[in-house]
């Protein structure tokens with residue numbers, strides 16, 4: 078298993094232009110405002126006709142509903158809302174220039190709330206490691222956590238000192254590379270020097286890194302710090318993006334802890350960010366970042382409203398491929414990410430689709446590092462419109478033009494995790510599900526997530542997700558593709 082990895086709002090809503098409200102009527106079964114349980118549709122398979130199954134909220138009938146679109150940054154209930162300006166957050170003028178150069182005009186809620194806590198008077202950093210400047214921040218996918226921690230790192234750096242001062246770890250090379258582009262953009266008007274701690278980036282005989290901000294993955298970072306290629310004696314801030322995965326003892330937790338244990342015992346600000354902090358990681362997070370200021374979400378707040386969640390009944394597992402192929406036109410209206418559990422499934426689907434005359438790319442952790450970079454860059458640039466992948470890009474990846482995510486396979490917990498935290502009858506990994514669907518609907522844009530259901534278990538998994546997230550997952554018929562295409566076009570135009 079790889080470890081590394083209702084209102085629909087307009088993209089322009091990200092810009093705090095004049096407040097606007099558009100009233101659009103959508104006559105489609107999956108733009109329903111409410112979740113209402115109805116009869117089982119005629120094409121339901123036998124397991125769906127089971128009264129227990131049919132008595133759920135998953136099957137919706139057609140309604141004509143009015144959806145109000147409004148500027149989210151002016152809506153107090155939105156995670157993108159803020160009452161303050163970037164100027165009020167105490168940022169250096171050069172960083173403000175960087176932010177405005179990126180066309181950010183107003184902070185999001187997490188930025189507004191986290192930055193004043195994160196940027197507290199640096200003198201406090203002379204306190205012991207358990208100083209209150211540590212921070213644990215949770216905010217929905219695509220709400221701007223990266224800017225919050227990148228601005229923290231850049232604010233802490235003394236540009237006259239040619240030594241590593243800020244370390245940032247991410248679970249995948251793709252995400253580490255993306256974070257670095259944000260450091261480069263936000264730090265464009267500073268003298269910051271940066272370096273990667275990612276496999277195959279540095280020459281093997283590299284002796285010494287003098288860059289002030291280093292972004293990497295835990296294995297390579299551990300190795301470079303242990304071999305003293307990275308001198309950590311001046312490190313002031315240590316950031317974990319996707320912190321719950323970085324701290325999970327089933328995954329990257331050991332390596333992350335090893336890096337922390339090599340840092341100075343005093344004066345290092347520990348900063349943890351993620352959209353999810355499952356219960357079994359919280360205790361470790363509290364030990365890892367003692368006495369941290371915290372911003373947390375309620376369980377039912379975690380999934381973003383801007384992603385419309387749907388499911389398709391494929392009948393049985395062998396039909397999933399055909400359903401995916403029938404969706405191809407929809408997948409290429411904007412850009413799409415197809416998630417599979419296994420690497421060989423991702424490769425096999427890509428091989429078959431290419432053989433059938435479609436254009437797709439596949440990406441997973443078993444590919445060569447240089448191929449991985451090439452594939453994700455091609456997808457980011459829009460050269461490829463469909464990416465078939467595994468959980469390696471489930472977290473953090475920010476490609477605003479992705480308007481559709483397909484869970485070809487639903488993400489499942491491994492047995493050990495299941496025993497620890499989840500309901501005994503549930504095998505679904507709700508955290509990964511939330512991260513996967515969060516690859517679309519970024520910063521208030523519209524997005525669609527389609528889940529393939531093929532048997533009773535996957536049907537129950539959908540119910541479990543609905544129950545945990547409190548958001549409806551609506552059925553779309555496999556023969557309703559014309560309608561879906563139309564709607565996707567509307568979505569992508571916005």
Ligand SMILES: Nc1ncnc2c1ncn2[C@@H]1O[C@H](COP(=O)(O)OP(=O)(O)OP(=O)(O)O)[C@@H](O)[C@H]1O
Nearest residue numbers: 181183184185218219220221222223352473475520
């Ligand atoms: N204040 C802002 N104004 C406009 N756009 C912003 C602002 N902050 C962030 N963004 C944009 O929003 C998008 C999502 O931001 P980011 O990738 O930091 O989300 P995230 O919260 O880290 O998501 P995830 O949980 O998936 O990692 C990015 O394209 C980023 O450039």
